Amino acid sequence: MSFYPTLLRILPLAVLRGIAKVAAYFINQKPEKSMLWKTRVNIKLAYPDLSQPQQEQLARESVTRQCLSYIESGKCWAMPPEWSIRQIHTVHQLEVLTEALSDPRGALIITPHLGTWEMMNAWVHQYGIPTIMYKPMKDSGFDHFALHARQRLNATLVPTDASGVKALFKNLKQGGFSVILPDHVPDPSGGVVVPFFGIPCLTSTLASKMAQKTQCRLVGLSCFRRADGEGFDVYCDDLNDPALYDRDIEVATTALNQAVEQMINRFPAEYMWGYKRFRGNLEKDFYQ
Secondary structure, three states, rough: HHHHHHHHHHHHHHHHHHHHHHHHHHHHOOOOOHHHHHHHHHHHHHHHOOOHHHHHHHHHHHHHHHHHHHHHHHHHHHHOOOHHHHEEEEOOHHHHHHHOOOOOOOEEEEEOOEEOHHHHHHHHHHHHOOEEEOOOOOOOOHHHHHEEEHHOOOEEEEEEOHHHHHHHHHHHOOOOEEOOOOOOOOOOOEEEEEOOOOOOEEEOOOOHHHHHHHEEEEEEEEEEEEEOOOOEEEEEEEOOHHHHHOHHHHHHHHHHHHOOOOHHHHHHHHHHOOOHHHOOOOOOOOOO
8 A cells, every 4th residue: 555655646746637537538438337327327416407418528527527536635645734735726715714713603614525625634724723523444555544644734533423523512612613524425313304406315414413502603615626737726615594503403404405505516527426425315216
């Protein structure tokens, strides 16, 4: 496994992106298998108003963007944090983030599987030490690689269990900030079925419950490679819909899904559509 971090560290980002595009080309030659197949299913569900050719184009573009994101994430894990910070070119609405971080109620950063979110980790750590839930990867080698990279940032990593949830709440109540990826499919006990792009699916309630109980500020963060290839842009979104704090957990979670949808719609091809996000639908298995 040690060979891969060395290779990622040595090869220029432009070369690694070329490798990712080649991989995406071959993936896109197999429309009935793997990433392209799942991506096509999800895009058809999320964007039914697009024509079939438009859906197909978006799916293939998304596969390419997903491959780029994977290899860019590997590159930032292999490089010093200072390298990742230098890659951030423009930050849109930075004041949204800084004002939230100065709020005594604490701030919860909502980061969907969108763009190259790993690239902004080091950048975010310039503003403090967040508490972040960490779930080990299935591949122990890659898990060690990613975990080592995140530990270099001095983040407070907590497990995805009751003790981790307790740590997140404590951090927010003390005026700190935490980071959550809101769009994974949780265990049934940790979610409710609410619409996401109009499709009822199992959605985590953790972020909404933290917002309800702490009244913390909610900020959406996303990171995208620039069209000219010169670094990445970060977008800070003020998630201020009152429904996000509603006492009815289904109302609050629905509002959070809508906020995530708006973030995705900025650059739809940049979302990780290769993930079976809609498998939590209780009425139909879309991935059969």
